[in-house]
Amino acid sequence: MCGGHDSKAGPNTAGKEGAMRFVLATLGSAGDVFPMVALGRGLAARGHAVWLLVNGHFEAIVRGEGLGFLPLGSAADYEAAMRDPRLWDARRGFEFVVEGGMLPALPAAWDALAAFDPADTVLVASGLVFAARVAQEARGFRLATVHLQPSMFRSVHDTPVYDQLPLGPRTPRWLKRLAFAALDALLIDRLIAPTLNAFRARQGLSSPVRSVFGGWMHSPELVLGLFPDWFAAPQPDWPVATRLTGFVRYDAAAMTPPDAALEAFLAAGPAPLAFTAGSAMRQGGDFFRAAVAACARLGRRGLLLSGEPDALPPLPDTVFAVRYAPFSTLFPRCAAVVHHGGVGTAAQALAAGVPQLVTPMTHDQPDNASRLARLGVAASLPFSAVTAGVLAEALSGLLARPTLAERCRDCARRVDFDAGLACALDAIEALAAC
Missing domain, CATH: 3.40.50.2000 (Glycogen Phosphorylase B;)
Incomplete structure (x- = not known):
């Protein structure tokens, strides 16, 4: 009892x-x-x-x-x-x-x-x-x-x-x-x-x-x-x-109130590139600074998911930051997801049918990154190698792959x-x- x-x-x-x-x-x-x-x-x-x-x-x-x-x-x-x-x-x-x-x-x-x-x-x-x-x-x-x-x-x-x-x-x-x-x-x-x-x-x-x-x-x-x-x-x-x-999914979608500012940003232009270093990461300042600069180099809008807003650089109008948003509703509205390689984030991106650039650090992340690359839906680079130039080049190469969209759609159909x-x-x- x-x-x-x-x-x-x-x-x-x-x-x-x-x-x-x-x-x-x-x-x-x-x-x-x-x-x-x-x-x-x-x-x-x-x-x-x-x-x-x-x-x-x-x-x-x-x-x-x-x-x-x-x-x-x-x-x-x-x-x-x-x-x-x-x-x-x-x-x-x-x-x-x-x-x-x-x-x-x-x-x-x-x-x-x-x-x-x-x-x-x-x-x-x-x-x-x-x-x-x-x-x-x-x-x-x-x-x-x-x-x-x-x-x-x-x-x-x-x-x-x-x-x-x-x-x-x-x-x-x-x-x-x-x-x-x-x-x-x-x-x-x-x-x-x-x-x-x-x-x-x-x-x-x-x-x-x-x-x-x-x-x-x-x-x-x-x-x-x-x-x-x-x-x-x-x-x-x-x-x-x-x-x-x-895969199983829970992202507190029903418990997360709508974010009017986020919705306005998403509706105001082309699908952004989403960046997250994971909910547990508290040392992501350099990663997000590189993300903002990479978006500028690519002429893309960006969305930063960070639990540490004080660590973020000043943001241009083309980049928006949010502490948290349910991936189930967010990722389908993004052009690609740059993330740490957590299996839950990977599964949500697979379900959304969006390309992934994985920046693994340690633990299970390198293996998850390898498996996503084998599926043809992702590229990978070590978190320690992330700079604005490296991010921009990796994203440009990933999004230019001729088979990428088809591979992403195929995986999305398989996630249940x-x-x-x-x-x-x-x-x-x-x-x-x-």
Whole structure:
């Protein structure tokens, strides 16, 4: 039972046969939380009681959608992490996320889950919420591990692009296996395993785990990849319980009031080039300055999506800035989208049928950029290489491709957010019925 939590926060399931309780948990920014909100809304619409275990920064959105809210860190913690430049450092970013996010969340998430009964509660969690996996092992919770991006699935076949491992398609499989083993020993397990195994031992799990990312983090019951097989095809060495659902979407469109100034700008001229460095980026000043200058060089209108308006340069009449706008309604009205490579932003741009210039920094972004380029809808350049001239040249070359429009239209036809959500919900409900 959920003693100690606000039972009114979840929907009333009284009288609905088969109704269950679900706790959805994730770490990270809006790109990580919004897909969980989509799943939570869907489960609630099917009559289940749903709680989201996420950072306090997202409390208003979660409660606004009628879902139960469980805090996993404070809004102040979130803002401090987003402002730390180590978050986007290719060499230090993973260590920062582990030591500043994953490991501190372990006892906090465990305590939140302690109030729930595994007999009537199913966990749906990011693989980075280690407490959910430990709760499955120690307490018998049913668990669906959720991965938003293909890079969370290791493979020696179609190997994702990783900052730490320069493995190409011609790299022998034996060498890839050796590289993954070295990555575990020298970085991932070195950072995570001592704390994780000590915590597991306190819960009565005496056998230590190795290869945390290579195997343990994936639930043996169900692993959901929230992307379609044409974005990343299943590989023979993925977890056997993996199911790809297709993309899901949530961008708070219903909770975002109309922006009259934005609407006036969009209606006043040709479709602009949209620029975003992601909701979590707090060091985007140089990027946006380069964007403004690139628009001037190209003779194009520009739209800047930035949560840090004070960091923006003075804007000409041909460039408009906004803190936030739902991508589902905005991107179809843009000529192209220049973005960081987050999988949620990429999916929205694919659905809108617009070209993409991806400027990846680290984490999953380089792999997402590579997959978009393979689809023929995007070009890519490192975030660190962005200047006005480089941006202008890359955009000019991208938009001049003769097959670009056709490739974008083809991908747009293939994106079905409703089908992706339904597939994910069906799989989660099937797990709950076991």
